Structures are given as C-alpha cells and as structure tokens.
Amino acid sequence: MPDDVFIAINGDALQAKSKVYIGRALARKSAGDLDEYQLWASLALELLGKAALARKHPSLVVDPIHWQSMFVAAGINVTTDVKTITAKTLFERLAHLVPRFDKTVQKFCQDIAERRNAELHSADLPFRTMRLDAWEARYWHACDTILHQMGSSLEQWLGAADAKAPRQLLDEAAKALAAAVKLRVEAAREQFEALKRAERERLTAEAELREPQHQMGIFKGSHDEIWSESCPACKCRAFLTGEQTGEDISEERDEHAIWEVVDREFCDTLTDFSEMSPDDRDGPED
Structure with a gap:
C-alpha cells in the first residue's frame, strides 16, 4: 500500500471525517431536526464505508476509469481532483470485503444513499417521510458491521469510549449498540436457519x-x-x-x-x- 496517498482517499482521514459527520448527525437529532440527522448520518455511513475500502487499498475507492485518480491511489500525486466511486459501487464492494455485509445490509445502505441524493439534488423530501424507527436501528447495524471489519466499534466511532464523553453521547452509543446487536443476532439466526438440516445438526454436535x-x-x-x-x-x-x-x-x-x-x-x-x-x-x- 502506498505511504504517500493523497488525504482525499486516505483511510484514516476518511474515518476521521466520518466521525465528524456522525457527531453532527447526533447533534441534529438532539436538536429535534430528524431530517438533517438522517442527512448527516447517510454521509457518515458512506465515508465510513470508503474508509474500510481505503484501508485495504486506496485504489478500491477511486474511479477506475479516471487514470489520474488511479495514479494518486498508487502514491503518485498527479492531481488534487481525485474521483471516487459512487455509493452503489461502494456498497457492492463492501459486500465482498465485509463478511457480515449481506444483501439486506447492502440494500439498506443503497436505499439511504438514494434518499440522500434525492434530498440534495431534487425538490423531493424523502427524509421527512421516514420515521426514525424505520431506519435508525438498521443504520447502526450497518455501521457496526463495517466497524467490526475495521477492528473498531460503535463506542469508539461515536466517541463514547472516552471517559470524558458527555452522558447524552454515552446514552446514544448504548442505544446504538443495543440496536446493532439485536439485528446482528437476527442476521446470524437467519444465516444459520438457511443452512441444510444436516449441516445445522453437524455444527450443533461439534459445538457440544x-x-x-x-x-x-x-x-x-x-x-x-x-x-x-x-x-x-x-x-x-x-x-x-x-x-x-x-x-x-x-x-x-x-x-x-x-x-x-x-x-x-x-x-x-x-x-x-x-x-x-x-x-x-x-x-x-x-
């Protein structure tokens, strides 16, 4: 992996920016602005996903048909105008990188990205029609799935691992973790039940x-x-x-x-x- 990669596609820089954005998201939630909460959250999710890819190699987040960006990904900074992949391509690639990033998680991430695009690039107001309980738990599950692959956690990403973190942030992190774990268990149950009966019985017997x-x-x-x-x-x-x-x-x-x-x-x-x-x-x- 090149050491002199431009900051725009540096994994650590992308993760740091995603932390800033999720902080802004939670601040808007605290203020009661749920539309903007979902907007900042969707941006944080995309940056977090790109951070996961970039940590494997920066070339995974650049537009493959833009040769200048490919050079930058190789550590040759020929331009500052780096072109990155679309959200759709991002989530398709994460499905190959992150074992728990299944079709259900991928579809949710794609859906929130499409609502974000509609919110920013049209007169539509898709975030206003989305109830909090219709997306928030699945959002934390998606983030937790990516962070687990990166060797991190929701608490660290949200800043709740800091002993000086404010009580409100600690409460939000606890709720996020509970929602993510619940959906993680449900996903694992579905995966296990999808196995053939003989395989389930074999695994159960081995575990005993x-x-x-x-x-x-x-x-x-x-x-x-x-x-x-x-x-x-x-x-x-x-x-x-x-x-x-x-x-x-x-x-x-x-x-x-x-x-x-x-x-x-x-x-x-x-x-x-x-x-x-x-x-x-x-x-x-x-």
Whole structure:
C-alpha cells in the first residue's frame, strides 16, 4: 500500500471525517431536526464505508476509469481532483470485503444513499417521510458491521469510549449498540436457519463437544474467565470470556458458614462456533 496517498482517499482521514459527520448527525437529532440527522448520518455511513475500502487499498475507492485518480491511489500525486466511486459501487464492494455485509445490509445502505441524493439534488423530501424507527436501528447495524471489519466499534466511532464523553453521547452509543446487536443476532439466526438440516445438526454436535478450558486461544485480548453459554442466534453451545471489572462479598450467606460468597463482575465477549470458519473452529493445537 502506498505511504504517500493523497488525504482525499486516505483511510484514516476518511474515518476521521466520518466521525465528524456522525457527531453532527447526533447533534441534529438532539436538536429535534430528524431530517438533517438522517442527512448527516447517510454521509457518515458512506465515508465510513470508503474508509474500510481505503484501508485495504486506496485504489478500491477511486474511479477506475479516471487514470489520474488511479495514479494518486498508487502514491503518485498527479492531481488534487481525485474521483471516487459512487455509493452503489461502494456498497457492492463492501459486500465482498465485509463478511457480515449481506444483501439486506447492502440494500439498506443503497436505499439511504438514494434518499440522500434525492434530498440534495431534487425538490423531493424523502427524509421527512421516514420515521426514525424505520431506519435508525438498521443504520447502526450497518455501521457496526463495517466497524467490526475495521477492528473498531460503535463506542469508539461515536466517541463514547472516552471517559470524558458527555452522558447524552454515552446514552446514544448504548442505544446504538443495543440496536446493532439485536439485528446482528437476527442476521446470524437467519444465516444459520438457511443452512441444510444436516449441516445445522453437524455444527450443533461439534459445538457440544467443546469444553471451555480448550477454547482460550481463540479469543483476542486478555480475559480472566471463560464459560459456556447458549448462542442467542442458533442456540448452539458457545463460549464467553470475561475480564473481571469488580468483586464484592455477597450479602446472601449463612452466618454460620465457614466460607464466603464472592460476586465477581465481568465485561464479556461471546464466541459462537456455528458462525466461525472451519479453520477457526479447529481451535488451538494441544
């Protein structure tokens, strides 16, 4: 990947600009301007998608028939007039890059981009006719899908990971994450149910043979505990790891007991074997 790529198609710069735009979107929502909220949100989504492509390679976001832009993508800055791909092409390419960016997510992204174009380039007012509950949850799901591929998260993108973030932003981030996770589970359930019965039964049987102590190597980052759980999407055996965040002596204990009960709090992560690739499901070697 070229190091001297022009800022217009630099992945980090595109992501930074998308964060500015989603900040403006939430500010308009707070002010009660839901039309402009959706407008800024649609712009932030397109920039975020281009950031994901540009991080793979800048050539993925430039117009392939504009040779000057192709040169810039290769690190040869022959022009400042860089031509980028359309929203339609962007979302088509993301479907090949991001595993969870399925046809449903792609169609939603295309629809919001088309409403944005109609809002900006015609006398139509498509955003005014869209209820908030008709698009917002799916929007957060789409953003979460792209951010996951980039190794980021909604909290980081929205700025809620900052300890000094205002309460209103933290609340918005919590709502966005809840909506995204709900739709992520629904999408995983549909994907699992679309498999042939024999494949579903095989995956379920394989998952049941797994034991927590043998799964430590498949989780990224640090964790203090691992335990089994039922996947909310496919009901297969899955595993949670947790990093301990707190510990208290439980008040619910027998005063004559010679032991004490300790309540431990964890921040957890779920891994579901039915969604993993065959290589990942093999787990670490003993």
